[in-house]
Amino acid sequence: MNDWATSGVDLHLDLAAGTGARVGLERALRDAVRDGRLAAGTRLPSSRALAKDLGLARNTVADAYGQLVAEGWLAARQGSGTQVAGSPAPPRPSRHRAAPEQPGLLGSPAADGYAYDLRPGTSDLSAFPRAAWLAAARRAMAAAPNEAFGYSDPRGRPELREALAEYLARVRGVRADPGLILICSGFVQGTGLLGRALRARGARRIGVEALGFPDTRRILRTAGLTTVELPVDGDGARLDGLGPPHRPAADAVLLTPAHQFPAGSPLSPERRTAVVEWARATGGTVIEDDYDGEFRYDRQPVGALQGLAPGQVVYAGTGSKSLAPGIRLAWLVLPPALLDAVVEEKRSADRHSPVMDQLTLAELIRSGAYDRHVRRMRLHYRRRRDRLVTALALHAPRVRVSGIAAGLHAVLELPPGSPATSDLVARASRAGLALAGLEAYNGPTDGPGALVVGFGSPPEHAFTGALDTLCALLSDRAAGR
Numbered sequence: 476m477n478d479w480a481t482s483g484v485d486l487h488l489d490l491a492a493g494t495g496a497r498v499g500l501e502r503a504l505r506d507a508v509r510d511g512r513l514a515a516g517t518r519l520p521s522s523r524a525l526a527k528d529l530g531l532a533r534n535t536v537a538d539a540y541g542q543l544v545a546e547g548w549l550a551a552r553q554g555s556g557t558q559v560a561g562s563p564a565p566p567r568p569s570r571h572r573a574a575p576e577q578p579g580l581l582g583s584p585a586a587d588g589y590a591y592d593l594r595p596g597t598s599d600l601s602a603f604p605r606a607a608w609l610a611a612a613r614r615a616m617a618a619a620p621n622e623a624f625g626y627s628d629p630r631g632r633p634e635l636r637e638a639l640a641e642y643l644a645r646v647r648g649v650r651a652d653p654g655l656i657l658i659c660s661g662f663v664q665g666t667g668l669l670g671r672a673l674r675a676r677g678a679r680r681i682g683v684e685a686l687g688f689p690d691t692r693r694i695l696r697t698a699g700l701t702t703v704e705l706p707v708d709g710d711g712a713r714l715d716g717l718g719p720p721h722r723p724a725a726d727a728v729l730l731t732p733a734h735q736f737p738a739g740s741p742l743s744p745e746r747r748t749a750v751v752e753w754a755r756a757t758g759g760t761v762i763e764d765d766y767d768g769e770f771r772y773d774r775q776p777v778g779a780l781q782g783l784a785p786g787q788v789v790y791a792g793t794g795s796k797s798l799a800p801g802i803r804l805a806w807l808v809l810p811p812a813l814l815d816a817v818v819e820e821k822r823s824a825d826r827h828s829p830v831m832d833q834l835t836l837a838e839l840i841r842s843g844a845y846d847r848h849v850r851r852m853r854l855h856y857r858r859r860r861d862r863l864v865t866a867l868a869l870h871a872p873r874v875r876v877s878g879i880a881a882g883l884h885a886v887l888e889l890p891p892g893s894p895a896t897s898d899l900v901a902r903a904s905r906a907g908l909a910l911a912g913l914e915a916y917n918g919p920t921d922g923p924g925a926l927v928v929g930f931g932s933p934p935e936h937a938f939t940g941a942l943d944t945l946c947a948l949l950s951d952r953a954a955g956r
């Protein structure tokens with residue numbers, strides 16, 4: 476029995492049945508076309524490639540293809556090989572749908588039909604460095620040793636861990652030993668791995684910023700931890716909720732020190748020092764979510780907290796903002812004491828992240844293309860931020876914009892007397908614009924309210940339209956002032 480997988484279809488070829496290899500191959504192909512496993516338009520491998528896969532003579536495969544072309548099952552086109560006859564059918568809508576994303580949290584305009592999307596959570600997908608990624612993928616594939624295609628170290632490929640160690644030290648001041656880096660499928664997976672590893676090592680309570688993604692809290696609770704909410708002010712998260720060192724109220728804390736998500740304030744120098752001292756004194760763990768640390772506009776970026784206490788702080792970075800969320804690649808730099816527990820969680824979750832993407836990212840970083848992309852995007856987002864601030868100053872001067880020194884989103888505090896943000900979000904939706912209110916991130920539901928505007932999200936061609944729609948909605952005239 477030989478199996479040939481094409482387009483995810485296994486042709487069970489019973490070539491030992493005595494009917495001859497050619498007849499067996501023809502029958503298997505007919506069956507696969509008839510029952511839809513090989514759809515109209517599917518390109519078949521060349522006769523040479525299929526013969527090699529199946530251990531047959533090339534003529535046997537070429538003859539079988541010729542017979543099926545003559546019978547009308549297959550079509551042969553000059554220059555484009557052999558394919559299943561007929562035009563590809565449009566994809567049938569599936570009855571099985573994923574549960575919808577919680578409204579207002581993550582931008583996904585193609586999926587939910589908005590003309591414009593200013594929800595935070597994604598980079599400008601139209602600026603993904605396709606050519607550089609493709610070139611890096613080619614080089615990485617050519618250079619990959621055979622063993623790369625087998626099961627790998629749960630921490631990830633050494634090429635990527637080494638490239639990241641150098642990059643993070645240089646750009647974010649992270650003290651990174653490649654042996655202490657673990658590659659995961661987004662920080663979403665990293666949160667779960669860390670939560671379970673901490674719980675397995677005896678942790679019970681974890682401090683979280685009171686403003687943030689509801690998902691993060693849910694994942695940590697699913698891992699068996701109790702979350703302790705830390706209110707957020709202009710200096711980042713308040714730390715009193717962690718308790719004094721002699722009687723800590725938490726075993727760990729998850730913070731966004733460079734740019735609080737979503738409020739936008741950096742953790743003040745005093746609180747940076749205080750949280751490190753708290754962790755040293757209690758043996759607690761600090762998780763530093765540095766999701767957009769590369770995008771700081773008006774002054775030098777503040778280095779990562781991890782550089783102050785690598786034995787206490789987990790540094791978490793992601794490619795979701797610097798490249799795109801769809802690549803699902805993130806990295807944890809772990810304190811030595813946590814390494815084994817997190818590696819075990821990763822091994823149980825999925826053994827390791829896909830190697831080709833890791834090798835491609837390693838090559839992108841190593842070649843300097845990643846640095847160039849980040850530099851270009853920093854300028855791109857900075858211009859967008861400036862356009863947002865200028866347009867609002869002109870059309871809606873009573874709206875206060877904050878959190879704009881860094882990152883891809885801003886908080887727009889609405890003036891007293893404004894409609895409820897849920898009203899504004901609904902009005903925006905009718906105008907084709909997806910918006911998110913601060914309450915979607917656990918923000919207050921009373922008072923004038925605020926919007927969290929992801930100015931990085933729209934593709935370039937849609938940014939002007941998105942901005943105009945936003946300004947029309949928030950303008951003093953629209954508000955009757």
Ligand SMILES: Cc1ncc(COP(=O)(O)O)c(C=O)c1O
Pocket residue numbers: 595596597660661662663664688731736764766793794795800804805
């Ligand atoms: C606060 C915060 N942390 C982390 C992430 C990245 O998550 P992931 O790496 O799973 O895409 C995001 C993305 O939106 C975020 O907003």
